[in-house]
Each structure stands twice: as C-alpha cells, then as structure tokens.
Amino acid sequence: MSRLKNGLLGTLLCLGTATFAQTLDSIAVVVNDDVVTNAELATRMALIKAQYSATPGVLPNDAALSKQILAALILESLQLQLAQRGNLVIPEQQVDEALANIAKNQKMSASQFLSAMQNSGRNVDAFRQQIRNELTITQVQRQIVGRQIFVSNAEIDRFLSSQSGQSLKDTEYQLGYLRFEAQQREQAESLLERLNQGGDVLAESASKDLGFRPLSEVPSIFRTLVPVLNDREAVLIEKEGVLHLAQLITRTAAESVNIREYSLRHILIKTDALFETGSAKALLNDLREQILGGADMAQLADQFSQDAGTKGLGGDLGWNSLDNYVPEFSAVARTVESNQVSDVFESPFGFHILRVEDTRTRDVGIDVLRNQVRNQLSQRRYTDALQRWQTELRAESYIEYRP
Secondary structure (H helix, E strand, O other): OOHHHHHHHHHHHHOOHHHHHHHHHOEEEEEOOEEEEHHHHHHHHHHHHHHOOOOHHHOOOHHHHHHHHHHHHHHHHHHHHHHHHOOOOOOHHHHHHHHHHHHHHOOOOHHHHHHHHHHOOOOHHHHHHHHHHHHHHHHHHHHHOHHHOOOOHHHHHHHHHOHHHHHOOOOEEEEEEEEEEHHHHHHHHHHHHHHOOOOOHHHOOOOEEEEEEEHHHOOHHHOOOHHHOOOOOEEEEEEOOEEEEEEEEEEEOOOOOEEEEEEEEEEEEOOOOOOOHHHHHHHHHHHHHHHHOOOOHHHHHHHHOOOOOOOOOOOEEEEEOHHHOOHHHHHHHHHOOEOOEOOOEEEOOEEEEEEEEEEEEEEOHHHHHHHHHHHHHHHHHHHHHHHHHHHHHHHOOOEEEOO
C-alpha cells in the first residue's frame, strides 16, 4: 500500500478533523496514489545545501532549488510506485554492500561510517531507506529502459569506420579536473593528497570530467605527464598564478591479444539405461573405424551423436578457444593433429570422439574494441531513452500540486 493510503488514511482514522486537515496542509504534491510532503521537500533541500556548503554559489536561489528538488521527488515517487506494483524488493545484503562501498570511499568501515552518521545527528534508518530507494529506482530503469536498447553489428561497423571510431584505436585518457586560485593552495594540496590515497576528483562538486581524449587533445599543461601517470593518480600544476589539478581516471586502448582457436567436430554418446559404458565405447570405436575408412563424420554425427547443440550441424562445434571446453575435452583436442580423429575418451558429459578440423591464431583486440564501442553506443542510447521514458511517465501520471 502507498504512503498516501498507509499514512493519510490511517491518520484519518486516528486523528480528529482539525488535526487531519493540518496533516493535509503538509502535502506538497499528490503523485498518483502517493504523496510528496513539505517535510520531505525541506529535508532534501537541507541535505543538498549541506552537500554544497563549501560552494554555495553553484546552487540556484531557494525558489528555483525547491522547484528542481520537488520535480526530482515526484519522479522518484513514480518510479518507486512502479517497483511496488512489480513486487521489486532490494535484498538487505545489497543495501549493506552499497553502504559498505560508501564507507570505503570515506576511508571507513561500515560500522565507523554509521557511528559517524549517528554522531552528526543523521538518522541511520532513513539513510538506509534512501540507499534502498536509489537501488530500487536503478533496477526499475534497467528493467524497463534497458531491455529497449539494442546495438547492431552494422552500427558498430559504421562507428568504427568514422573518424571518432578510428580515434578509439589509439590510447585515450579520461581526466577529472579542478581549478584553484593561488590563495586556495592549501585546499588544493589537501585534495591532492586525498586523491592520491584513493579519492575520486569527480566526487567534488565543482570538478569537470574532461572525458576520453587522445594525447593530442589533452590540455597542454598535462600532456607530458599523463602517459606516465598511474590510473587514479593526481597531479597539481601551477601556471600563471592558477593551480590546475587533474586526476587520471582511466585510459583505454585497443590492445592486440592473440589467441589460439580450434574448429572441432565431435560425436557424443551418453551412458544411460540404453548405453552403459561398454556399449558406448564400442559404438564410438566402430564409428571411428568407419570415419578412418572414409565415412562422412558429419553424417554419422547427425545420425548417432547425443549432443543436442550440434545435432543437425554434423557435430560441428565451430571456432572456439579450448578454454571454452571442459578440461577433459580440451586436453584431448590439444593433442590431436589437424584432420585426425581422436581415440574414444570420457568427459563429464559422456564418451566422445573428436576431429580437429582446423586451427588458427586470432587477434581479439578488435573484439575488445567492438565491445567497448557497443557499450558506449548502448550507454548513449540508454541515457536518451531514459530521459524520454521519464518524461512519458510523468506525462501519463496524476500529479496534483497543493497550495
């Protein structure tokens, strides 16, 4: 049941008319069968202002800030209602893990972080609920919007042939950046120390994500240093009375990785009530002799093999690295010469014979690159789709502002 039904109707039964009217006055917005209260709005505003206390100038005036936060609370409510209707529940363990990660970023254990929260007067249960809500909303978005996202191989090919795609074949660097005035040196050096102890510059409110750039497009003051920086390492450079702080978030390159692949064909006979071990081995030995005598292994595989995945394909397993097979299978494949048929051997699936059709060495660097492009295009498409979906969700919902 929603907060509106749980809270307001329950209150109606327990309180007098005057008190109930006062409760209604505290509602900021009715959102379908839920509400956003003025108390929630005030609490969220206080949290935002506390978060930006060091740089209050970046926030709009109170009226504009209140409007923005109210819009965010409405959207949160709509998405949480969808989760409730879909019986989506975030396990406590997942909340614990998220809380532990937050504590880790603060260089604390989970218990130390919770103690610090209590000492500062914050409500731990409310904080856990906030984490649960955020995890729930993320899951709802992935379930509804994520399944709409598809990037075809043709799109990846087109991107790789473009100028942007070609640039991905060179190393690129993602930098986080902050600028300080000369009189802020102590603040800048303190942040530099924190970053080099594991902090993230992008967590700072005034920081900028410069995105992935080839070395030629990295700001000139950092260009000679960036290639020798470790991931997450930060530097502070002074130029013309201004302090420039940058942290290397990560780097990316389409590296060449060669792997050995095998084209295999096999016949599998499982042991069961029909074929006990002796019978299975005898049948495979007979089939092997037929193949060595010139019989078509593909035809025999389609006739006798009990591997449902390759039946109708002549027992063809396609091109794969031997790491994709169980050890018993890959060990035999590794010792058989091309176009030779193995002896009968056993694996956890039953008894086999196999033939190595061919081998090749393949550079999988392009596969790494294609996956990277797929992820980038998917994320871009996901972001656009998420915004459209949220706009539609709000437009299709009942929203009533209370004076």
